Amino acid sequence: xKVVILIHLLLASIALAISPEAECxxxxxxQEIKNENWTLAISYFSNAIDMEPxxxxxxxxxxxxxxxxxxxxxxxxxxxxxxxxxxxxxxGYYWRGRLxxxxxxxxxxxxxxxxxxxxGSGNSETQSMLLEAQSHxxxxxxxGKR
Numbered sequence: 001x002k003v004v005i006l007i008h009l010l011l012a013s014i015a016l017a018i019s020p021e022a023e024c025x026x027x028x029x030x031q032e033i034k035n036e037n038w039t040l041a042i043s044y045f046s047n048a049i050d051m052e053p054x055x056x057x058x059x060x061x062x063x064x065x066x067x068x069x070x071x072x073x074x075x076x077x078x079x080x081x082x083x084x085x086x087x088x089x090x091x092g093y094y095w096r097g098r099l100x101x102x103x104x105x106x107x108x109x110x111x112x113x114x115x116x117x118x119x120g121s122g123n124s125e126t127q128s129m130l131l132e133a134q135s136h137x138x139x140x141x142x143x144g145k146r
Contacts, residue, residue, distance in 0.1 A: 016072060018052050018055055019051060019052060021051060022048040022051040022052040022055055022058070023048075023128065025044045025045070025047045025048035025051070025058075026044065026048045026058045026061065028044045029041040029042070029043075029044030029045040029058070029061055029062075029065070030046065030061060030105065032044060033064075033065060038065050038068050038069050039069075040061070041061070041062075042062055042063045042065050042069075043067060045058045045059075045061050045062035045065065046056060046062065049062065054085055055093075056081075056082050056085040056086045056089075058079070059078045059079075059081045059085070060078070060079070060082045060091065060092065060095075061083045062075075062078050063075040063076075063078035063079045063082065063094060063095060064074055066078065067099060070103065071100050072103055075095075075099055076096055076099050076100070079092050079095050079096040079099070080096070083096065088119065089122030090115070090116045090119040090120070090122075091121075093112040093113070093115040093116045093118045093119070093146075094111045094112070094113075094126065097109045097110075097111075097112030097113040097115075097116060097126075097129070098113075098129065100112065100146070101113070101129045101132075101133055104136070106133040106134075106136045106137050109129065109130075109133045110130065110134060111134050113126055113129055113130040113133065114130060117130070
């Protein structure tokens with residue numbers, strides 16, 4: 001719970017100039033996530049982004065929601081935008097690295113997971129994914145032989 005609050009505070013502080021209408025749409029999207037109504041949530045986040053193209057929180061939530069639907073490429077594109085808007089926030093790198101890892105795009109996952117750790121937000125899961133991705137790359141470069 002503390003992490004979620006911290007994320008909201010960080011992204012909200014970055015998005016101080018966001019219109020109340022876009023914030024309301026994002027809040028509605030967050031409610032639909034709780035209801036597991038993924039498609040409607042994406043619609044709300046997309047509408048918020050249409051109103052405020054620099055709304056990092058809406059991009060972040062849309063990315064996570066898209067990943068829940070298996071729309072991983074679209075989620076990665078949203079996370080690219082989050083990272084562009086908030087380059088010092090580890091959450092964007094974490095989710096993008098995680099998606100690349102799930103897609104077995106290990107070369108793309110490694111820099112993102114490394115960045116999470118550099119930003120001081122890495123945990124055992126991040127470290128484990130990073131080590132496994134590095135192992136896959138090493139194994140591929142040696143033809144599976146160690």
